[in-house]
Structure formats: structure tokens, C-alpha cells
Amino acid sequence: MKIRKAVIPAAGIGSRLLPLTKATPKEMLPVGDKPVIEHTVRELVASGITDITIVVSSGKSLIQDHFRPNPALVAQLRADGKSAYADAVEEVGELSREGHITYLDQHGPYGNGTPVLNAARHLGDEPMLVLWPDDVFVAEVPRAQQLITAYESTGCPVLALLPMAPGESQRYGVPVVREDLDEGLLRISGLMEKPKPEDAPSAFAAIGGYVVTPGIIDELRTQTENWYTHQTGEVYLTDAINNYAAEHAVYGQVIQGRWYDTGNPADYLVAQFASALAHPEYGPLLRQLVD
Numbered sequence: 001m002k003i004r005k006a007v008i009p010a011a012g013i014g015s016r017l018l019p020l021t022k023a024t025p026k027e028m029l030p031v032g033d034k035p036v037i038e039h040t041v042r043e044l045v046a047s048g049i050t051d052i053t054i055v056v057s058s059g060k061s062l063i064q065d066h067f068r069p070n071p072a073l074v075a076q077l078r079a080d081g082k083s084a085y086a087d088a089v090e091e092v093g094e095l096s097r098e099g100h101i102t103y104l105d106q107h108g109p110y111g112n113g114t115p116v117l118n119a120a121r122h123l124g125d126e127p128m129l130v131l132w133p134d135d136v137f138v139a140e141v142p143r144a145q146q147l148i149t150a151y152e153s154t155g156c157p158v159l160a161l162l163p164m165a166p167g168e169s170q171r172y173g174v175p176v177v178r179e180d181l182d183e184g185l186l187r188i189s190g191l192m193e194k195p196k197p198e199d200a201p202s203a204f205a206a207i208g209g210y211v212v213t214p215g216i217i218d219e220l221r222t223q224t225e226n227w228y229t230h231q232t233g234e235v236y237l238t239d240a241i242n243n244y245a246a247e248h249a250v251y252g253q254v255i256q257g258r259w260y261d262t263g264n265p266a267d268y269l270v271a272q273f274a275s276a277l278a279h280p281e282y283g284p285l286l287r288q289l290v291d
Contacts (some may be wrong), residue, residue, distance in 0.1 A: 001126055001127055003049070003055070003126075003127050003128065003129060003148050003151060004049065004050050004051055004126070005049065005050075005052075005123045005126055005129070006049045006051070006052050006053070006128055006129035006130070006131060006144070007043045007052075007053050007054075007055065007115065007116055007119040007120075007123070007126040007128055007129070007130045007131075007212075008040055008053070008054045008056050008130075008131055008132070008133050009043070009106075009112060009115035009116065009132065009133070010025070010027050010037065010053070010054050010055060010056050010060060010063060010115075010133045011055055011056055011057035011060070011106040011115055011249065012026070012057075012263075013026075014026030014134075016263055016264060016265060017029070017263065017265060017268065019203075023154035024062070025059065025062055025063060026263060027060070027063055027134065028062050028063060028066065028131075028261075029115070029262065029268070030124075030272075031136055031260070031262060031268075031271050031275050032272075032275035032276070032278075032279065033101065033279075035110045036065075036133065036136060036262045037054075037063060038066070038067075038092065038095070038132055039131040039136045039137075040131050040132075040133050040135065040136075041067070041095055041099055041101070042095065042243040043131070043137065043142045043143060043144050044099060044129065044131065044144050044158065044242060045094065045095060045099045046142050046144075046145070047129075047142045047144035047145040048147060048148070049129065050098070050099065050100055050147075051098060051099075051100050051102075051123065052099040052100065052101045052102070053101075053102050053103075053104055053119040053122060053123060054102070054104075054133075055104050055105075055106050055118055055119055056103055056104070056105060056106065056116035057105065057106050061101075064103055066092065067092060067093070067095060067096040067101055068093065068096065069093030069094075069096060069097070070089060070093060073089055074086045074089050074090050074093075077089065083290050093233065093253075096207060102122070102289065104118055104122060106118055106222060108235065109224065109234055109235050110234045110235075111234035111235035111236045112223075112235075112236055112237050113200060113220045113223060113235035113236050113237045113239070113240055114224075114235050116130055116212060116217070116220060116237060117217065117220045117221065117224060117235070117253050118224070120209065120217045120220075122138050125152060125214040125217070126214070127211055127212065127213045127214070128211070128212055129144055129147060129148070129209075129210070129211060129212075130209070130210040130211075130212050130237070131143075131144065131208060131210075132208035132209075132263075133208055134208075134259075134261065134262045134263035135207070135209070135259065135260070135261060136259075136260040136262055136271055137255070137257045137258070137259055137260075138257055138258045138260075138274075139255070139256055139257025139258070140256070140257070141256065141257075143155070143160060143209055143255050143257060144192055144209070146160075146253055146255055146256065146276075147160055147209055147210075147211050147212070147251075147253055147255075149245065150185055150211070150251060150253035151211040153185070153191065154185070154249065154251050155196070156248070156249045156250060156251055157210070157211055157212060157215070157216055157241065157244065157250045157251070158210065158211040158250075158251045158253050159175065159191075159206050159209070159215045159241070159250070159251070159252045159253070160206070160207050160208065160209030160252075160253060160255050161175060161184075161204040161205065161206055161207065161252040161253060161254045161255065162204065162205055162207050162212070162254065162255055162259055163203060163204060163254070164200075164204055164205040165207075166197070166205055167197050168205070169194070169199075169200035169205075170194045170195070170196060170197070171194065171197065171205070172195075172205035172206060172207070173189070173191040173193050173194070173206040173238055174191065174192050174195055174200045174201055174202055174205060174206070174264075175188040175191055175192075175201070175202055175204055175206055175207070175252050176189045176190050176192060176201040176202065176203070177189075177201070177202045177252075178186055179224050184253060184254030184256070185251055185252075185253055185254075186204070186251060186252040186253075186254070187250075187251055188245065188250050188251065188252045189207055189245050189246075189251065189261040190241065190242040190245045190246070190250075191238050191241060193238055193240060195213075199241065204252065204254065206252070207255070207259055207261075208259075208261075209255070210228060210237065210264070210274055212237075215244050215248060216240050216241060216244055219239075219244050220235060220237075220240045222243075222257075223235045223240060225237060231267035243270070245255065245259075258265050258274075260274070
């Protein structure tokens with residue numbers, strides 16, 4: 001089936017960025033001239049996604065306010081002769097229409113599988129993209145499109161992968177690679193969560209981005225039904241993927257592009273700096289200061 005739908009889990013509290021995220025959702029922190037979640041929404045719309053569900057919790061109304069069209073503000077800006085600002089505000093509101101953005105409140109056990117399962121009840125039994133709202137990818141071909149292309153060639157669940165620096169395995173889920181195919185496509189048999197470097201089964205890290213199929217959703221449902229007997233009482237995508245991969249094909253796609261994890265303080269600063277350096281107006285000034 002063609003992938004038309006996507007889920008953005010945005011219910012987290014952003015604890016790694018406190019106290020910055022005490023009053024401002026981490027998804028609304030700026031990278032360049034856009035909040036970080038807008039980068040994700042733009043990536044999805046550019047990849048042909050027409051149904052985006054953002055799963056939220058209390059205190060996330062700023063996200064909805066940002067994407068909500070505001071004709072009154074646009075009219076005021078145009079009346080004041082500020083057409084460029086009016087165009088920018090109008091363009092953000094247009095994203096809501098193009099991506100058909102809807103919002104769901106998160107309910108259920110703790111874990112990153114819960115928002116996906118919440119959205120699946122709304123989206124139906126179709127394959128869907130899952131992208132985290134604090135990831136920013138800079139790539140010639142959007143990461144979402146690379147994942148869609150991998151799914152179209154396999155018809156199976158796909159995880160976004162990146163080459164991993166030596167000694168960094170304890171930060172990531174590391175795929176167990178069964179077969180190396182063409183164009184960075186790998187057949188995998190599961191993920192090992194944060195292994196020691198000497199135990200890492202491959203040189204790749206699973207980073208934000210999944211194509212989730214109905215089979216993965218069924219595994220999440222099983223976890224939820226039995227969550228009280230689970231080791232941690234939590235529902236995770238990794239567990240669902242590993243259970244599914246025991247009997248079915250799962251793939252990883254090595255993504256071409258640069259990844260910034262803006263939920264991490266150091267990477268957030270790097271993303272800010274890289275975005276500013278790439279800006280046609282501010283970049284030259286910053287280069288003068290650095291030099």
C-alpha cells in the first residue's frame with residue numbers, strides 16, 4: 001500500500017533540555033527561523049504525506065497554535081506593508097492543510113510505542129511513517145522519502161539507520177544485520193538496545209524514523225494487553241520490532257544526510273549553529289566571528 005500517513009509523537013516533557021522546556025514545549029524550540037517540529041512537518045509534506053497525526057499531552061497547545069491558520073494576522077501584516085512576514089505566516093498555516101494535521105491526546109502505558117498505537121486507532125490498518133519531532137535532517141532527498149522508497153521496494157517495516165562512530169553503541173539501538181543489499185538497504189533480524197562496543201552486532205545506529213506496518217501495530221497491541229506482565233510495564237517500538245522480526249522480514253535503510261538530535265543539549269546547539277551558518281544573511285557574519 002502507498003504510504004499516505006505519518007505519526008509524530010510529541011507528548012514528551014523534554015527533560016534533557018530543562019529548564020528551557022519548563023514552559024516551552026521542546027518541539028517549539030527554534031532551529032533557524034522555524035520551530036523544530038516544523039522541520040519534521042515540512043519533511044513529511046515534501047515526501048507526499050497527506051495525513052499527519054501529532055500525538056500530544058497537556059501543555060502542548062503552542063504546537064497547535066503555530067500550525068493553525070491565522071487570516072487576521074496575515075491581513076494585518078499585509079495592511080502594514082509587511083508582505084514577506086505575511087507570506088511566511090500564511091505558508092505555515094498552509095502546511096496544516098497540505099499535511100491535514102490532526103492532534104490526539106496520548107493515553108496508555110509509558111513508552112514510545114504508546115503514541116504510535118494511539119494514532120493507529122485513528123489512522124486504520126495502513127503502513128505509516130513515524131518520525132520524532134526533535135530530529136532535524138538536512139538531506140538532498142528527505143529522510144522520509146528515503147524510508148518510503150525502501151518500503152516500496154520491500155513491502156516490509158523499515159528503520160532509519162546511520163553509520164555509528166566507534167564507541168557510541170551505548171547511546172543507540174544497534175541492528176543485527178542479516179543481509180547487505182543495494183543502496184544502503186539492509187535486512188535485519190532485530191535491534192540490540194545500547195550494547196557495549198565489544199558486543200555491538202553492527203556498525204549502524206537506529207535513529208529517528210520508521211515505516212510501521214500493521215504487523216508491528218499488532219505486536220504493540222499485544223504488548224499493551226499484557227503490559228502489566230512486561231518486565232518494565234512499558235510499551236516500546238523496539239520490542240515490537242524484535243518480536244515481529246523473529247518471523248517476518250524487517251529492513252534498515254542507511255539514510256543519506258546530516259542528522260541533528262535537538263533533544264540533546266549539545267546537538268541542539270550544533271543544529272542552531274549549522275542552521276545559522278547556512279543562512280544567506282547571517283552566515284557570512286557568523287563566519288567572520290568564528291574566523
